[in-house]
Amino acid sequence: MKFNRIPPKHYPIETSDGSMTLFSEAFQEACHSSNGARAETLHHYIEGCRVVERSELYSPFEVLEVGLGLGTGLLTTLEMFPPLQHLRYLSLELDRDLMNWFQEEHQELGLSWDGDVLQGHCGNAQIAILCGDARSTLPTYLQTIPYSFHAIYQDAFSPRRNPSLWTVEWFRLLREASHPSVILSTYSASTSVRKGLEAAGWGVLKGGPFGDKRASTRAVLDRPTDPEIQLQLQRAPVSPRFDLQLDAP
Numbered sequence: 001m002k003f004n005r006i007p008p009k010h011y012p013i014e015t016s017d018g019s020m021t022l023f024s025e026a027f028q029e030a031c032h033s034s035n036g037a038r039a040e041t042l043h044h045y046i047e048g049c050r051v052v053e054r055s056e057l058y059s060p061f062e063v064l065e066v067g068l069g070l071g072t073g074l075l076t077t078l079e080m081f082p083p084l085q086h087l088r089y090l091s092l093e094l095d096r097d098l099m100n101w102f103q104e105e106h107q108e109l110g111l112s113w114d115g116d117v118l119q120g121h122c123g124n125a126q127i128a129i130l131c132g133d134a135r136s137t138l139p140t141y142l143q144t145i146p147y148s149f150h151a152i153y154q155d156a157f158s159p160r161r162n163p164s165l166w167t168v169e170w171f172r173l174l175r176e177a178s179h180p181s182v183i184l185s186t187y188s189a190s191t192s193v194r195k196g197l198e199a200a201g202w203g204v205l206k207g208g209p210f211g212d213k214r215a216s217t218r219a220v221l222d223r224p225t226d227p228e229i230q231l232q233l234q235r236a237p238v239s240p241r242f243d244l245q246l247d248a249p
């Protein structure tokens with residue numbers, strides 16, 4: 001699908017499955033793999049978090065997306081989610097221009113602003129997108145509107161470009177807001193990210209390959225880290241990221 005308009009400070013890229021992504025000038029990175037924005041979303045998030053099967057078990061089924069981007073995660077979830085189940089979808093986005101663009105580009109969703117939240121009801125889905133730095137918007141919002149996430153799409157830009165959304169403290173916050181059956185899924189298979197998840201109390205599991213990446217990561221609270229991954233983590237001389245290191249030179 002092509003865009004009607006391009007959001008400020010981004011440029012469009014067509015990926016190899018024909019779906020579009022955006023390259024961010026601010027982060028100097030594309031929002032998706034060039035091997036297919038939609039295919040990657042289906043693989044890592046819809047299938048990775050087993051959204052369709054598990055939506056039957058919990059009502060409402062609660063999803064957190066770290067990084068709205070151009071909305072591929074949200075739109076694909078709405079498309080795949082069983083029509084008779086109830087979805088609560090919370091997304092986080094730093095860039096207000098991008099959110100305004102998304103609202104205009106997808107008027108069919110009927111989203112409107114309430115302060116710093118872009119929100120609405122669309123069929124069986126309740127959608128809220130928090131505008132601002134997720135490190136402060138998420139904990140503040142959860143104080144008044146509680147969630148217990150069944151699925152987390154950890155889809156920030158890469159740890160190198162977007163380090164504050166890959167620290168032990170961030171993963172701890174996500175754990176505290178999660179249902180015991182949660183599945184967190186991310187495209188990253190970096191040792192430092194996996195160590196960060198483990199240090200925050202997650203059990204770390206291997207996720208499948210996509211495009212030119214040989215592996216990805218899933219994390220859960222109801223099982224310990226996979227023994228093979230545990231061994232790799234113990235042997236690797238890499239540390240997890242902590243908030244304290246973010247401002248270090």
Ligand SMILES: C[S@@+](CC[C@H](N)C(=O)[O-])C[C@H]1O[C@@H](n2cnc3c(N)ncnc32)[C@H](O)[C@@H]1O
Nearest residue numbers: 031067068069070071072073093094133134157
């Ligand atoms: C990889 S893109 C997300 C792609 C999106 N999930 C999709 O399917 O289109 C990462 C997004 O995270 C946002 N972001 C980066 N840092 C953030 C922060 N501290 N708080 C909230 N959003 C942030 C970026 O602006 C960007 O839109």
